[in-house]
Each structure stands twice: as C-alpha cells, then as structure tokens.
Amino acid sequence: ENVLTQSPAIMSASPGEKVTMTCRASSSVSSSYLHWYQQKSGASPKLWIYSTSNLASGVPARFSGSGSGTSYSLTISSVEAEDAATYYCQQYSGYPLTFGAGTKLELK
C-alpha cells in the first residue's frame, strides 16, 4: 500500500500569506495520478487539483500544485478566508487507492 503522509497536520495562516502543504508517498507516484481535494466542514470533498498541477474547474488561480516521484505540494500564493478547509492528497498508482490524512488550514 502506498502510504501518503501529509504535513503539517494543521496550519494557521493570515489572509494574504503564502502557504505550502506537502504530501509524501511511501512509493513513487506518477504525477498523472496524484490529486488534491478540498473539504469544508460538513461538506463533501471537491476535486481541487488533478494530476499534480491542473486546477479543477472553478479553483482560483492563487492555488498551484507541483511535485514528482514521492514528493508533492499544494501552494496558495495569497490565502483568503474562503480557503479555510482540509486538503487531502490522493494517489492512483496502484491498489488500493489511498488518501493522505489531510492538512487542515485555519485562518487567523
């Protein structure tokens, strides 16, 4: 099983701040099969970034994704209040498909 480790587990940021969260895989993942989801409290997850760096429909351009192999990241260039949520990475490079434990972004 390809275990995804997300860090930090919780992060706090002020509006306007740049933030980066990471996702590390126990085995290499093809960049085509590493995705990120945003989940707000009480809501279903939403596909946020697919195939490492492609923004899903409606995702603001302040979000970006990068990485390769076993190390991936999601960056917000200038955090806004609406970005407060938990972000999960997910891989599909083999079975089972796995999710990371999530990074919860809180706004100060």
Added chain:
Amino acid sequence: EVKLVESGGGLVQPGGSLRLSCATSGFTFTDYYMSWVRQPPGKALEWLGFIRNKANGYTTEYSASVKGRFTISRDNSQSILYLQMNTLRAEDSATYYCARETTGFDYWGQGTTLTVSS
C-alpha cells in the same frame, strides 16, 4: 448537470447488513468508473473500492479492509451504483460517499451516514 445522490444509510447492529445506493444523472453512467469512499467522524477519507466502466468489463477492485465483506455493483439501466455491506462492525461507522472517477474523483455525492451500534 452531473448529480450523485446516496441513500440507504442508517443504524445497524454489529454483524448486520445494509445496502447503500447512489443514484446518478447527467452523464453516461456506463462510461465511468465509480467508487465508494467513506469518512469516519472527524477522520480522513478512505477509498473502499470501485467498479470499472463498460469498456473494462465492469470489474471491481476493493481495499483490504472491506474485501470479502462489501460488494460494489451497478445497475446500468437505471444509472445506480450500489454498495452491499455485510458483517458490519463498529469501525464501519462513517459517512459513505459515491464518487465518479476520471482523473481524480471529479464528482461526489452528498454522503449517507452509517452507524453500527447495538
């Protein structure tokens, strides 16, 4: 408009069974892999399994945690996805989501909640 609507959750005793449904609309159901994902309260997402599309023979894959207890099926005539859950345990208590899989899970239902308790 793509829609996925889960139903069938509820309270079940340990050892019991339940079938969840996911009614879909707005897309050609047979073209897509469909997955079930669950989330225990306050915890992370867990992929349970998927059923492939028509082109790939509607075959299935499961996570080890549910293989042999859970079965995913689909009614292609009605565009409904199912999750049959047997021998339920307390640790199966969660919100269960169905999700359409393309490049990532691009559409999700609202979820249905299962509680396994005596």
